[in-house]
Amino acid sequence: MELYLKKLYYRFRYFFDSKLLKMKNYFLNGNINVEDGANVNFMDIMIYDARKRNLNVQIGKDSIIHCDIVLYKHDSKVTIGDRVFIGEGTKIYCYDSVEIKDDVMISWGCTIIDTNAHSISFEERKNDVVAWKKGYQFKDWSNVKFGKIVIERNCWIGFNSIVMKGVHLDENVIVGAGSVVTKSFSKNLIVGGNPAQVVKQVE
Numbered sequence: 153m154e155l156y157l158k159k160l161y162y163r164f165r166y167f168f169d170s171k172l173l174k175m176k177n178y179f180l181n182g183n184i185n186v187e188d189g190a191n192v193n194f195m196d197i198m199i200y201d202a203r204k205r206n207l208n209v210q211i212g213k214d215s216i217i218h219c220d221i222v223l224y225k226h227d228s229k230v231t232i233g234d235r236v237f238i239g240e241g242t243k244i245y246c247y248d249s250v251e252i253k254d255d256v257m258i259s260w261g262c263t264i265i266d267t268n269a270h271s272i273s274f275e276e277r278k279n280d281v282v283a284w285k286k287g288y289q290f291k292d293w294s295n296v297k298f299g300k301i302v303i304e305r306n307c308w309i310g311f312n313s314i315v316m317k318g319v320h321l322d323e324n325v326i327v328g329a330g331s332v333v334t335k336s337f338s339k340n341l342i343v344g345g346n347p348a349q350v351v352k353q354v355e
């Protein structure tokens with residue numbers, strides 16, 4: 153009985169969440185494209201720059217997506233390929249571009265962020281909170297570092313890991329649980345730790 157109710161609950165949530173996403177897309181006049189067979193559950197998309205609402209989110213075929221996505225500006229772009237899994241509690245914070253290619257698995261509780269979000273100089277970030285209060289579009293991003301993130305095919309990112317700005321993970325890189333990835337890695341490697349280092353080669 154309990155299992156049955158659980159199943160019913162998840163079915164309802166899936167139905168509700170996909171409808172909600174479609175409604176959001178309609179109202180925000182965005183470009184959220186969800187391909188056939190993709191399950192998008194519990195996803196929330198927040199856009200901080202309200203001046204021009206033009207969401208750019210692509211989700212490929214047969215993917216299962218539970219994560220939340222934050223788009224910092226009107227033309228931030230998140231692209232998720234086919235057969236991608238992204239677990240619950242994972243968040244993608246995108247200022248410029250986050251690209252996740254086909255057959256990638258990203259576990260629960262991860263953070264993918266392509267910007268520092270604030271300047272490292274106090275003088276340059278001292279007005280951020282006041283600007284935020286007025287509306288995110290008032291924030292000055294001109295001194296904030298950012299760098300496109302690309303996670304190539306077949307990568308697997310362990311739970312509670314963090315991928316920072318400018319990282320390019322080449323095909324079939326495995327990131328050990330709880331790692332902080334600050335640099336790019338070439339294909340077929342297992343990396344881990346904080347900051348992530350090469351642990352071994354994938355056999």
Ligand SMILES: CC(C)(COP(=O)(O)OP(=O)(O)OC[C@H]1O[C@@H](n2cnc3c(N)ncnc32)[C@H](O)[C@@H]1OP(=O)(O)O)[C@@H](O)C(=O)NCCC(=O)NCCS
Pocket residue numbers: 257258259260309310311326327328329330331342343344345351352
């Ligand atoms: C990355 C991982 C898959 C590697 O597994 P494995 O091949 O069995 O690796 P081992 O346990 O033999 O460890 C090999 C080496 O990597 C190190 N290592 C393993 N996991 C690590 C991690 N998360 N961070 C840093 N180093 C790590 C080990 O200390 C060991 O180092 P040594 O050779 O100096 O002794 C595994 O450690 C992991 O993180 N699993 C979690 C995956 C996950 O998130 N699953 C949730 C569902 S998606």
